Amino acid sequence: MADPYVHGYHPKESTRLQDQAATLVDLLHSDTFYPQGSLILEAGCGVGAQTVPLAKNSPDAKIIALDISRSSAAEARRKVEAEGLTNVRVLQGDIFHLPFRKGTFDHLFVCFVLEHLPQPVEAISILKEFIKPGGTITAIEGDHGSAYFHPDSLAARKAIDCQVRLQELAGGNAMIGRELYPLLTRAGFSEVTVSPRMVYADGSRPAMEEGFTRRTFTAMIEGVRETALAAGMMEPGEFDDGVRDLYRTAEEDGVFCYTFFKATGTN
Numbered sequence: 001m002a003d004p005y006v007h008g009y010h011p012k013e014s015t016r017l018q019d020q021a022a023t024l025v026d027l028l029h030s031d032t033f034y035p036q037g038s039l040i041l042e043a044g045c046g047v048g049a050q051t052v053p054l055a056k057n058s059p060d061a062k063i064i065a066l067d068i069s070r071s072s073a074a075e076a077r078r079k080v081e082a083e084g085l086t087n088v089r090v091l092q093g094d095i096f097h098l099p100f101r102k103g104t105f106d107h108l109f110v111c112f113v114l115e116h117l118p119q120p121v122e123a124i125s126i127l128k129e130f131i132k133p134g135g136t137i138t139a140i141e142g143d144h145g146s147a148y149f150h151p152d153s154l155a156a157r158k159a160i161d162c163q164v165r166l167q168e169l170a171g172g173n174a175m176i177g178r179e180l181y182p183l184l185t186r187a188g189f190s191e192v193t194v195s196p197r198m199v200y201a202d203g204s205r206p207a208m209e210e211g212f213t214r215r216t217f218t219a220m221i222e223g224v225r226e227t228a229l230a231a232g233m234m235e236p237g238e239f240d241d242g243v244r245d246l247y248r249t250a251e252e253d254g255v256f257c258y259t260f261f262k263a264t265g266t267n
């Protein structure tokens with residue numbers, strides 16, 4: 001099977017993830033914090049882009065951050081050390097074969113992970129076994145079907161669809177955000193609640209235009225260009241027109257919207 005992480009592990013992708021985290025920290029994490037003495041598992045921490053705000057919001061909690069990629073875990077470790085955070089331990093490992101006793105953690109945090117997994121319910125069910133009774137899960141995912149913009153562009157929508165299709169071919173789901181409620185419910189969590197978190201960028205919000213429209217979303221679509229062209233999904237000129245039109249939405253008279261979904265549940 002193809003690597004489920006369609007964005008790759010190159011330095012540009014690491015930079016994109018850091019830009020995304022910095023831009024969305026308030027939108028996604030203003031209400032993410034854990035009590036003193038809690039033990040949290042961050043499953044699929046990547047390069048640590050979400051780990052840092054998580055740790056800063058809960059300085060008196062202990063976080064075990066784990067990722068299957070050795071290089072990503074190493075970068076996450078460097079990032080945590082550079083921030084001077086002492087409440088995080090970063091490990092390299094597989095979330096399907098965790099090196100912990102069941103019922104070890106008070107809370108589970110997964111962000112931008114389920115979208116890459118071919119069997120997300122099974123993954124959540126496995127992770128659930130490592131949460132104590134009464135513990136919680138927090139899951140955050142995006143949904144590419146929620147992207148809309150002005151000026152509209154057929155080429156831009158086709159370019160976005162290339163990324164959606166590539167992720168599907170790799171076993172993932174770029175529109176999984178809308179499915180978080182049934183996913184967590186099917187995995188056996190109770191008291192599941194989901195809140196949509198909309199990114200809205202226009203000329204009055206230049207930081208969001210730069211941080212999200214340009215450097216997060218459009219950079220992500222641009223990053224799959226060669227793979228999409230090799231798969232025959234679009235012609236080079238049309239794909240480039242689509243990327244150009246996405247950048248166009250970040251100009252002073254442009255508008256870009258995208259919705260993330262944040263779900264919580266109790267074990």
